[in-house]
Amino acid sequence: MREVAIVAFGQSDHRRDTAEISEVEMLMPVLHQVLDAVGLRAGEIDFTCSGSCDYLAGRAFSFTMTLDGVGAWPPISESHVEMDGAWALYEAWTRLLTGEAETALVYSYGKSSPGDLREVLTRQLDPYYVAPLWPDSVSLAALQAQALLDAEDTGADERALAGVAARSRTAAEGNPHAQLTGSPPPEALLEDPYVVRPLRRHDCPPVGDGAAAVVLAAGDTARRLCRRPAWIRGIDHRTEAHSLGVRDLTRSPSTRLAAERAGAFEAPVDLAELHAPFTSQELILRRELRLGEGVRVNPSGGALAANPLMAAGLIRLGEAAAAIHRGAADRALAHATSGPCLQQNLVAVLEGDDT
Amino acid sequence: MTPAPSPEALQAPLVVEFPFTRSLGPVQSAFLTGLRERTVLGVRTTDGRVLMPPVEYDPVTADELSDLVEVAPIGTVTTWAWNPSPRRGQPLPTPFAWVLVRLDGADTALLHALDAPGPDAVRTGMRVRIRWAGERVGAITDIACFEPYDGAGGGRAVPHTGEFTDPVDGIVAPARLDYTYAPGRAQSRYLKALAGRTTYGERCPSCRKVYVPPRGACPTCGVATDEQVEVGPRGTVTTFCIVNIKARNLDIEVPYVYAHIALDGADLALHARIGDIPYDEVRMGLRVEPVWSEDGRYPDHYRPTGEPDADYDTYKELL
Ligand SMILES: [Zn+2]
Numbered sequence: 001m002r003e004v005a006i007v008a009f010g011q012s013d014h015r016r017d018t019a020e021i022s023e024v025e026m027l028m029p030v031l032h033q034v035l036d037a038v039g040l041r042a043g044e045i046d047f048t049c050s051g052s053c054d055y056l057a058g059r060a061f062s063f064t065m066t067l068d069g070v071g072a073w074p075p076i077s078e079s080h081v082e083m084d085g086a087w088a089l090y091e092a093w094t095r096l097l098t099g100e101a102e103t104a105l106v107y108s109y110g111k112s113s114p115g116d117l118r119e120v121l122t123r124q125l126d127p128y129y130v131a132p133l134w135p136d137s138v139s140l141a142a143l144q145a146q147a148l149l150d151a152e153d154t155g156a157d158e159r160a161l162a163g164v165a166a167r168s169r170t171a172a173e174g175n176p177h178a179q180l181t182g183s184p185p186p187e188a189l190l191e192d193p194y195v196v197r198p199l200r201r202h203d204c205p206p207v208g209d210g211a212a213a214v215v216l217a218a219g220d221t222a223r224r225l226c227r228r229p230a231w232i233r234g235i236d237h238r239t240e241a242h243s244l245g246v247r248d249l250t251r252s253p254s255t256r257l258a259a260e261r262a263g264a265f266e267a268p269v270d271l272a273e274l275h276a277p278f279t280s281q282e283l284i285l286r287r288e289l290r291l292g293e294g295v296r297v298n299p300s301g302g303a304l305a306a307n308p309l310m311a312a313g314l315i316r317l318g319e320a321a322a323a324i325h326r327g328a329a330d331r332a333l334a335h336a337t338s339g340p341c342l343q344q345n346l347v348a349v350l351e352g353d354d355t
Numbered sequence: 356m357t358p359a360p361s362p363e364a365l366q367a368p369l370v371v372e373f374p375f376t377r378s379l380g381p382v383q384s385a386f387l388t389g390l391r392e393r394t395v396l397g398v399r400t401t402d403g404r405v406l407m408p409p410v411e412y413d414p415v416t417a418d419e420l421s422d423l424v425e426v427a428p429i430g431t432v433t434t435w436a437w438n439p440s441p442r443r444g445q446p447l448p449t450p451f452a453w454v455l456v457r458l459d460g461a462d463t464a465l466l467h468a469l470d471a472p473g474p475d476a477v478r479t480g481m482r483v484r485i486r487w488a489g490e491r492v493g494a495i496t497d498i499a500c501f502e503p504y505d506g507a508g509g510g511r512a513v514p515h516t517g518e519f520t521d522p523v524d525g526i527v528a529p530a531r532l533d534y535t536y537a538p539g540r541a542q543s544r545y546l547k548a549l550a551g552r553t554t555y556g557e558r559c560p561s562c563r564k565v566y567v568p569p570r571g572a573c574p575t576c577g578v579a580t581d582e583q584v585e586v587g588p589r590g591t592v593t594t595f596c597i598v599n600i601k602a603r604n605l606d607i608e609v610p611y612v613y614a615h616i617a618l619d620g621a622d623l624a625l626h627a628r629i630g631d632i633p634y635d636e637v638r639m640g641l642r643v644e645p646v647w648s649e650d651g652r653y654p655d656h657y658r659p660t661g662e663p664d665a666d667y668d669t670y671k672e673l674l
Binding site for chain 1: 363364366369371375377379387406407408410413414433434435437438439442443444445446453454456457463464465466467468470474479480492494496516526528530533534535536537539540542571572573574575576577578579634647672
């Protein structure tokens, strides 16, 4: 099979509100950052794929506007998914595997600030039985967290959730793009009131705006563009049944299956970037991915430090790749999620060549 | 040449609101009609499990399902979350618990609200029953909510034909989302200048094209447009159409002409209505200028200037 690698990664600073700039104005500097890193112009990229969601900012066909930032005229070979950019990367990866393209630009962005995100996300739910009740995203995550706390085989308690929050946001102090950095110790966090019991503020991701982009390249092109390419050894995505009441919310069989298909269990990883917007979800993912104590998890701070919707999953792939680029990891796992309560999950395994 | 200033970005409220009309399959129709009749239906899978709420296809095997059963309006909370500040559209106006409830006779759980005095009164495993809405129409909201219950159990699921008189075959789901729309730097600059009756395009630093209205990026070069250029006010009709359909909320007599207009100095045509001329006399090359209403923040329409028509060669690249 053709070798495909992530050869460049860039992201914006993630912020609560970016009312002063449009989506394309937010995205364009990130596109320039990754193209500059590989010394290519947009016209020299063989395939472009983006991920975004019109509901976030309430702008119909917003992705056609942001395409201006790529320089898409005369027409380029281009595609778009109404999903997190991690799935746009998946599409680009398959395009490179066909041999029709040597390079691909993948980007995604989300501006949640114009709307009420908790309300907006209710519109992705089952329109017959669930959406008419307007259950917001934090409440659904809280149902999952309570199920985890109730389960006897997990050992999870609120102190463990607070520990995830404190560790993530302390790690984010080293991430200049993070929206939320630093944390009181877990014991102090537990004194805060609940947002939706059993979730407190620290258990929830910040709501914010941001963008991310990566460049993919195949084989020798990747070696030419990047000193140490992050080779995609495997990538797969799976979904759960859409009805929450059918699922065991304490487990994520789709993550386990995607990881198996991506080859995650064939050798240990030294780094994992998990897209766990809520603290309880990291505990679920750790178990499904069989991550031991020796694995560094989310040194970027993860989605608890910055969770720009539609970009946060792609950022996990980008952060894992960047660690390989700079020699800080040799074999990394990246995970992206979409939908309520870890509805859909993507797992990729990235490796660097021996140095 | 004026370097583009960075004024405070404009903002305005934006409401996106529409009723979704959705048709139902046979299983969903029976379930929602059943709720109207205070009857709770599930569907039995080929391996004997009872799915409630019922679906048309088995989420595990993908088998088409049609074996309807009636389950009890009584059940057990499988997980919960305390919602201290209910939001618009949610089932109860006062603090409540979101719950997943497995009704007696069912193997899966339904999401809904539980009316309870406080979080200390809620726990996983507690027994609850349906509180029906006073007016029922065949929708999930026919269940007003659940309430605590300490009576007898509901027993096993029993077969049901799913037949009711006057079954519902669709739902209308109203949806409203409120946004604060912000057009960004380039469009804020454009709109502010326009309110002062000046039209600014923005020039691409790479290919030198002037875009109006500017959107912040040159779609050919993929770079930010960074130099404001005053264009117009006059321009040339590059192409047009005759509109014969009256738009709702628009007080304009049909037929009228809508045109692409290349403002003098712009490399992209904008579009606007042409007035003050019979619709069948509008033509490509017609020279036009903006007409501002008394307190308008943008031109109401464009009208002929009386100049000779522009040569085709002067605007053929802008079609
Ligand atoms: Zn240009």
